[in-house]
Amino acid sequence: xxxxxxxxxxxxxxxxxxxxxxxxxxxxxxxxxxxxxxxxxxxxxxxxxxxxxxxxxxxxxxxxxxxxxxxxxxxxxxxxxxxxxxxxxxxxxxxxxxxx
Amino acid sequence: xxxxxxxxxxxxxxxxxxxxxxxxxxxxxxxxxxxxxxxxxxxxxxxxxxxxxxxxxxxxxxxxxxxxxxxxxxxxxxxxxxxxxxxxxxxxxxxxxxxxxxxxxxxxxxxxxxxxxxxxxxxxxxxxxxxxxxxxxxxxxxxxxxxxxxxxxxxxxxxxxxxxxxxxxxxxxxxxxxxxxxxxxxxxxxxxxxxxxxxxxxxxxxxxxxxxxxxxxxxxxxxxxxxxxxxxxxxxxxxxxxxxxxxxxxxxxxxxxxxxxxxxxxxxxxxxxxxxxxxxxxxxxxxxxxxxxxxxxxxxxxxxxxxxxxxxxxxxxxxxxxxxxxxxxxxxxxxxxxxxxxxxxxxxxxxxxxxxxxxxxxxxxxxxxxxxxxxxxxxxxxxxxxxxxxxxxxxxxxxxxxxxxxxxxxxxxxxxxxxxxxxxxxxxxxxxxxxxxxxxxxxxxxxxxxxxxxxxxxxxxxxxxxxxxxxxxxxxxxxxxxxxxxxxxxxxxxxxxxxxxxxxxxxxxxxxxxxxxxxxxxxxxxxxxxxxxxxxxxxxxxxxxxxxxxxxxxxx
Ligand code: SF4
Numbered sequence: 068x069x070x071x072x073x074x075x076x077x078x079x080x081x082x083x084x085x086x087x088x089x090x091x092x093x094x095x096x097x098x099x100x101x102x103x104x105x106x107x108x109x110x111x112x113x114x115x116x117x118x119x120x121x122x123x124x125x126x127x128x129x130x131x132x133x134x135x136x137x138x139x140x141x142x143x144x145x146x147x148x149x150x151x152x153x154x155x156x157x158x159x160x161x162x163x164x165x166x167x
Numbered sequence: 168x169x170x171x172x173x174x175x176x177x178x179x180x181x182x183x184x185x186x187x188x189x190x191x192x193x194x195x196x197x198x199x200x201x202x203x204x205x206x207x208x209x210x211x212x213x214x215x216x217x218x219x220x221x222x223x224x225x226x227x228x229x230x231x232x233x234x235x236x237x238x239x240x241x242x243x244x245x246x247x248x249x250x251x252x253x254x255x256x257x258x259x260x261x262x263x264x265x266x267x268x269x270x271x272x273x274x275x276x277x278x279x280x281x282x283x284x285x286x287x288x289x290x291x292x293x294x295x296x297x298x299x300x301x302x303x304x305x306x307x308x309x310x311x312x313x314x315x316x317x318x319x320x321x322x323x324x325x326x327x328x329x330x331x332x333x334x335x336x337x338x339x340x341x342x343x344x345x346x347x348x349x350x351x352x353x354x355x356x357x358x359x360x361x362x363x364x365x366x367x368x369x370x371x372x373x374x375x376x377x378x379x380x381x382x383x384x385x386x387x388x389x390x391x392x393x394x395x396x397x398x399x400x401x402x403x404x405x406x407x408x409x410x411x412x413x414x415x416x417x418x419x420x421x422x423x424x425x426x427x428x429x430x431x432x433x434x435x436x437x438x439x440x441x442x443x444x445x446x447x448x449x450x451x452x453x454x455x456x457x458x459x460x461x462x463x464x465x466x467x468x469x470x471x472x473x474x475x476x477x478x479x480x481x482x483x484x485x486x487x488x489x490x491x492x493x494x495x496x497x498x499x500x501x502x503x504x505x506x507x508x509x510x511x512x513x514x515x516x517x518x519x520x521x522x523x524x525x526x527x528x529x530x531x532x533x534x535x536x537x538x539x540x541x542x543x544x545x546x547x548x549x550x551x552x553x554x555x556x557x558x559x560x561x562x563x564x565x566x567x568x569x570x571x572x573x574x575x576x577x578x579x580x581x582x583x584x585x586x587x588x589x590x591x592x593x594x595x596x597x598x599x600x601x602x603x604x605x606x607x608x609x610x611x612x613x614x615x616x617x618x619x620x621x622x623x624x625x626x627x628x629x630x631x632x633x634x635x636x637x638x639x640x641x642x643x644x645x646x647x648x649x650x651x652x653x654x655x656x657x658x659x660x661x662x663x664x665x666x667x668x669x670x671x672x673x674x675x676x677x678x679x680x681x682x683x684x685x686x687x688x689x690x691x692x693x694x695x696x697x698x699x700x701x702x703x704x705x706x707x708x709x710x711x712x713x714x715x716x717x718x719x720x721x722x723x
Binding site: 082084086087088089130131148150153154157158161 | 196217219264
């Protein structure tokens with residue numbers, strides 16, 4: 068895994084093994100909806116989330132879990148970085164997106 | 168046309184069965200991701216931002232209508248209804264699920280296609296002039312040699328674990344449409360004194376982090392010695408290529424660091440040893456393969472020039488399309504047609520399933536069922552009758568495939584970039600779309616004339632930005648997308664690597680910056696016949712830099 072992310076609010080993300088779809092660690096299990104993701108704060112919670120990620124890798128639910136930074140926008144959160152915004156919302160290219 | 172031989176069929180079927188089993192074991196937990204990843208990559212399966220991506224080889228860019236229909240079927244059944252043609256003459260599906268990939272590979276095998284050697288440190292899909300076998304300026308069909316190289320390099324035990332990936336391109340025409348000097352090995356077919364075929368060979372070209380043009384290693388290698396000479400190059404590379412540093416592992420670095428003379432000396436020594444041995448290319452074998460590429464049954468007959476002229480006079484859009492998208496053919500009465508995959512505001516290289524079906528139908532009706540893919544991310548009907556152009560145009564227009572912009576400013580090459588690619592720093596496609604919209608007016612495009620814009624979303628340069636007349640490279644500047652512009656690159660027989668013109672631009676600014684460059688060229692060209700590239704080479708970068716950054720920047 069890349070160097071440890073330190074941010075105020077984080078979410079654990081990965082790609083689902085079976086279809087590669089972007090998923091997030093939820094309050095309880097895994098979700099494709101960022102709004103349902105578990106917000107992780109501080110080193111201890113981060114370690115807990117990563118542990119859940121490792122377990123899910125072992126259970127063949129997903130691949131390549133890692134933490135991302137999220138920021139509060141309106142009533143919810145969104146990823147801080149563009150790469151993760153695009154992973155969350157899909158390609159920004161018009162016909163491809165509507166097909167998605 | 169090329170046919171798979173029995174060896175290929177058997178091998179590909181075995182590979183499908185093997186990979187199906189590997190996927191099953193991965194999902195059942197018998198293989199870990201670490202164990203599985205190299206196996207999936209060997210079969211062209213990548214993990215991108217949103218999903219898996221399957222990269223399918225289209226050997227030397229040649230597709231039959233049957234194969235195209237199969238791709239349409241796969242797009243519809245297993246993907247989201249479209250596919251993406253790349254600058255490597257490959258096709259990528261962006262959304263297959265892992266569980267479906269064995270079935271997709273099975274379907275591909277039915278039409279003699281596969282995804283082998285589209286990844287990994289091996290010899291990749293050999294690319295060739297997309298007008299092979301058709302263009303008027305061709306002296307020999309490059310596909311014959313691309314196929315010979317494909318057979319030699321497929322699963323070559325000695326070259327399956329090279330220091331790094333290895334790309335070969337072949338041209339057989341006086342105009343280099345295959346960008347041979349941007350490849351690890353570039354082959355230019357030549358005729359010798361007695362018109363016998365031989366090859367001028369370039370080595371050590373490549374784009375990416377350290378762009379270099381291939382250097383001539385030999386001006387004439389005889390036809391029968393081709394594989395022996397290539398094998399000699401690969402052996403020298405395999406021996407000395409740097410495996411300690413991924414960024415220095417390509418043959419271009421070896422050639423650069425040791426000098427072409429020293430590499431030539433070693434290659435020649437190696438060649439002297441293996442020449443005339445097992446790799447000797449016998450005449451019969453060459454002829455056997457050449458027969459795969461026999462010309463289609465052309466018809467002789469009068470050209471109804473009046474009808475064509477009349478149709479062009481009636482419909483200006485058709486006239487522009489004929490002017491831009493048809494190419495001189497070696498057979499009288501025939502022409503090649505570019506099907507632009509660059510509609511205004513579209514995604515360069517994307518084709519919907521229905522469009523793929525339409526192209527297949529049109530190819531069957533008018534073009535002997537033959538289709539080509541160009542590294543410029545367009546499709547080509549290599550052999551059509553000039554008399555049929557009005558009907559072909561009408562059929563393409565119905566499928567929304569009749570954009571008459573080949574080689575114009577909206578015929579933009581763009582890699583998938585940050586919309587899909589896990590390695591990207593910035594988006595490419597939306598920049599291409601906005602540029603295309605900015606220059607949408609076809610009259611303005613024609614006034615500008617030939618100019619190529621090429622966009623890559625990171626330094627890996629899949630969008631060939633180094634060889635764009637205007638190159639755009641996406642970088643990450645403190646979390647923001649930023650774009651560096653290079654000028655004066657060119658891929659062909661007069662190849663050059665573009666030069667960085669100055670500091671980069673934000674996503675908001677970059678379209679304006681390109682427009683400024685184009686306007687500057689229009690202002691400074693001697694006359695409309697002087698192309699962007701010619702004008703740039705005459706003027707140098709100073710006036711362009713001044714236009715972008717103000718004259719004050721020059722003092723700095
Ligand atoms: S150039 Fe970079 S961003 Fe574009 S497709 Fe290649 S690796 Fe991805």
